[in-house]
Amino acid sequence: MAQGLEVRNLERAFGNLRAVDRIDLTVKPGETIGFLGSNGAGKTTTMRMILNIVGPDAGTIRWNGQPVTGEVRKSFGYMPQERGLYARMGVLDQVVYFGRLAGLAKNDAKERADYWIARVGLSDRRKDLVQELSGGNQQRVQLAVSLVHDPDLLVLDEPFAGLDPIAAESMQEILAERSAAGASILLSSHQLDLVEGLCDSVVIISHGKQVAAGRPIDLRLDTPHRTLIVEWANNVGDWQPLSGSVDAFTGTRAEVTISATDDISNHISHALAAGPVVTLAVEPPTLASVFSDSIMHPLSPEHPEQASNAAEVVS
Amino acid sequence: MIWHIAKREILTRIQTRAFQVLTSILLLAVVGSSIAIGTLTGGNDEAEQVRIGVTSNGVAFADALDVGTDDLDVTIVDVANEAAGVTLIDSGEIEVLFTGDELVWESRPFGDTDVFIRTTVQQAAFGERASALDLGTTELGLLFEEVPIDERFLDGEDDEQLVRIAAAVASTLATFFFLQVWGSFLMMGVIEEKSTRVVEVLLSHITPRTLLTGKIIGLGVLALGQLLIIVAGIAAGLLVVQDIEIPSGVWSSVPLLLVTFILGYAFYAALFAAVGSTVSRQEDAQTAQLPAIMPLILGYGIAMSSIANPDSIVVSIASFIPFTSPVVLPFRVALADPPLWQVALSLAILAGSAPLMLRLAGQIYQSTLLNIGSRVPLGQAFKDRQTAR
Numbered sequence: 001m002a003q004g005l006e007v008r009n010l011e012r013a014f015g016n017l018r019a020v021d022r023i024d025l026t027v028k029p030g031e032t033i034g035f036l037g038s039n040g041a042g043k044t045t046t047m048r049m050i051l052n053i054v055g056p057d058a059g060t061i062r063w064n065g066q067p068v069t070g071e072v073r074k075s076f077g078y079m080p081q082e083r084g085l086y087a088r089m090g091v092l093d094q095v096v097y098f099g100r101l102a103g104l105a106k107n108d109a110k111e112r113a114d115y116w117i118a119r120v121g122l123s124d125r126r127k128d129l130v131q132e133l134s135g136g137n138q139q140r141v142q143l144a145v146s147l148v149h150d151p152d153l154l155v156l157d158e159p160f161a162g163l164d165p166i167a168a169e170s171m172q173e174i175l176a177e178r179s180a181a182g183a184s185i186l187l188s189s190h191q192l193d194l195v196e197g198l199c200d201s202v203v204i205i206s207h208g209k210q211v212a213a214g215r216p217i218d219l220r221l222d223t224p225h226r227t228l229i230v231e232w233a234n235n236v237g238d239w240q241p242l243s244g245s246v247d248a249f250t251g252t253r254a255e256v257t258i259s260a261t262d263d264i265s266n267h268i269s270h271a272l273a274a275g276p277v278v279t280l281a282v283e284p285p286t287l288a289s290v291f292s293d294s295i296m297h298p299l300s301p302e303h304p305e306q307a308s309n310a311a312e313v314v315s
Numbered sequence: 316m317i318w319h320i321a322k323r324e325i326l327t328r329i330q331t332r333a334f335q336v337l338t339s340i341l342l343l344a345v346v347g348s349s350i351a352i353g354t355l356t357g358g359n360d361e362a363e364q365v366r367i368g369v370t371s372n373g374v375a376f377a378d379a380l381d382v383g384t385d386d387l388d389v390t391i392v393d394v395a396n397e398a399a400g401v402t403l404i405d406s407g408e409i410e411v412l413f414t415g416d417e418l419v420w421e422s423r424p425f426g427d428t429d430v431f432i433r434t435t436v437q438q439a440a441f442g443e444r445a446s447a448l449d450l451g452t453t454e455l456g457l458l459f460e461e462v463p464i465d466e467r468f469l470d471g472e473d474d475e476q477l478v479r480i481a482a483a484v485a486s487t488l489a490t491f492f493f494l495q496v497w498g499s500f501l502m503m504g505v506i507e508e509k510s511t512r513v514v515e516v517l518l519s520h521i522t523p524r525t526l527l528t529g530k531i532i533g534l535g536v537l538a539l540g541q542l543l544i545i546v547a548g549i550a551a552g553l554l555v556v557q558d559i560e561i562p563s564g565v566w567s568s569v570p571l572l573l574v575t576f577i578l579g580y581a582f583y584a585a586l587f588a589a590v591g592s593t594v595s596r597q598e599d600a601q602t603a604q605l606p607a608i609m610p611l612i613l614g615y616g617i618a619m620s621s622i623a624n625p626d627s628i629v630v631s632i633a634s635f636i637p638f639t640s641p642v643v644l645p646f647r648v649a650l651a652d653p654p655l656w657q658v659a660l661s662l663a664i665l666a667g668s669a670p671l672m673l674r675l676a677g678q679i680y681q682s683t684l685l686n687i688g689s690r691v692p693l694g695q696a697f698k699d700r701q702t703a704r
Contacts, residue, residue, distance in 0.1 A: 048515070048685070051518070051519040052518070052519070053515055053518045053519060053685065054685065070521075070522070073519065073520070074520065076519065078515070078519040080512055080515040080516060082512045083512060084511065084514070084515045084516040084517075085511060085513055085516075086327070086507075086508075086511065087507075087511055088327065088331075089323075089327060097319070097323055098516065098520070100319050101316065101319060101320075101517070101520040101521060102520050142516075145516060146516075
């Protein structure tokens with residue numbers, strides 16, 4: 001029996017707009033999947049369909065091989081993109097309330113709400129109204145709300161938006177801990193460095209269609225370019241690379257885009273020949289550049305299976 | 316699950332200033348008017364005290380005057396002469412001086428005392444003259460036998476009618492006011508959940524129908540509680556007024572009022588929730604609630620303009636249509652004595668339409684709930700209502 005979340009051929013249109021067009025996703029227990037795409041790509045709609053907030057036109061969503069019922073959904077936790085909290089309700093009351101809606105018994109809900117409010121660092125604000133908190137602190141309450149019932153699946157829509165670096169790090173820690181405890185996590189974010197550190201694999205969608213999927217490092221390596229970075233001790237004047245295009249050159253430092261199939265040793269010898277080298281690196285493109293490339297040049301529609309299978313290859 | 320939602324609605328609503336202010340004002344109004352009615356009528360229950368100074372010329376009538384009436388408690392004060400009597404009036408020890416051929420007052424009198432003294436003196440004089448004419452008591456009795464005169468008003472007004480009109484107006488006002496106020500509260504709650512996006516988190520756990528039902532029940536409990544306070548206050552006030560006889564129909568219309576209110580609330584709450592779900596901002600609420608407010612105002616207008624004519628066909632028809640019946644039916648029952656089967660039919664139609672409205676509103680609510688941004692035209696929402704999950 002398949003474990004975790006399985007989304008197959010999910011479709012949803014709004015009028016003439018195909019917001020979600022045959023999306024596949026697999027999130028196994030203990031796995032964290034990053035869901036990437038530009039604004040309006042269909043991430044939020046997909047997430048809402050997983051939570052049954054929006055109904056799909058076609059496709060299946062299964063949890064542990066079974067259709068998702070209301071009872072099953074009680075083990076899902078959701079953090080929407082914008083704050084979804086009652087402004088004039090106390091922090092503790094709010095977390096307890098959502099815990100109870102997720103089916104927790106009264107004392108249980110109270111205990112866990114206390115735990116999670118402490119965990120997100122808001123113990124001293126637990127009696128305050130949500131509207132009295134800063135945006136970042138409201139975000140923490142939102143996280144506590146999505147975690148209070150100890151969900152097996154966490155769906156987080158832009159969880160890092162608006163968080164300061166310290167708060168973002170603390171959220172990363174909590175997510176890593178939930179993942180280690182066996183939770184499946186699906187998150188969307190535009191902070192690709194965070195995504196790369198946190199996610200086992202990513203799925204990139206554009207205009208409702210999947211355009212790339214895989215482990216971040218695989219996606220980065222599976223590109224035709226590399227970046228060669230050389231820094232010399234002295235000025236090397238009008239140095240030119242063997243091949244490729246120069247992105248930046250200061251006289252002592254050069255960044256060059258070269259082909260992934262080039263023999264690196266030739267580039268290295270060529271750089272060494274110009275003078276004493278202090279730094280030398282050959283890196284695959286960043287996830288951000290993979291992201292913009294895949295959105296700009298999506299896979300041709302003749303090979304949709306190439307895209308849709310990729311997620312499973314990794315997981 | 317529904318109970319959790321209802322409970323949250325009750326607890327948070329009770330804590331809002333709007334609720335506290337509204338309840339205090341209603342309580343004050345009810346208690347205040349009860350006290351006012353109580354004092355006004357309570358004053359009439361006690362007989363008026365009047366001290367009549369009588370000089371030697373008037374003393375022949377003193378015994379007759381001393382009897383007084385139910386409303387007049389007379390004390391006779393013997394006065395030596397007119398001058399002494401005037402002094403007593405000045406010092407406030409007597410209200411009036413009777414010298415046998417003159418009544419002396421501090422100023423022109425109000426009330427019944429003047430008439431009482433004159434009639435009593437006349438009657439005593441009749442008795443004396445009758446014996447002078449050798450008329451016996453039988454003849455005297457015949458002579459003064461009362462001619463019974465009833466009164467009738469062409470506009471049908473009498474004490475009972477007044478009470479019935481008061482009951483009709485009160486129940487129409489109360490239903491109109493409560494449906495509108497609590498419908499608006501419900502709508503504001505729906506818009507709040509939409510505008511804060513909390514609805515997304517809610518819907519990840521529960522269905523829109525559960526959410527809607529919970530909200531309607533929660534606010535309904537409070538609304539009914541408030542209405543009961545009003546009814547109890549009015550009832551207490553009326554009980555204080557013992558000399559007004561309350562027609563039994565008024566009491567029996569209280570349970571009817573409550574039943575109509577509960578059904579009407581379910582119907583209108585659903586409607587308010589549906590129109591509320593078509594907007595995302597409180598600023599748009601005014602425009603959005605028109606489709607729910609208009610029929611309420613229509614029903615209110617029909618009732619209020621038919622006080623003189625409660626048997627009209629318009630009132631009858633309006634008491635069957637579920638959009639107007641919550642307001643018009645209690646009015647019609649209090650004022651027009653409709654046949655029982657018609658009342659039952661009205662209630663049955665309302666009871667039947669409330670679940671239909673709940674269902675329709677639930678569908679509109681579901682399809683528009685996530686539509687954040689500009690207002691969804693109600694017609695569009697109606698067309699789209701099936702497309703939600």
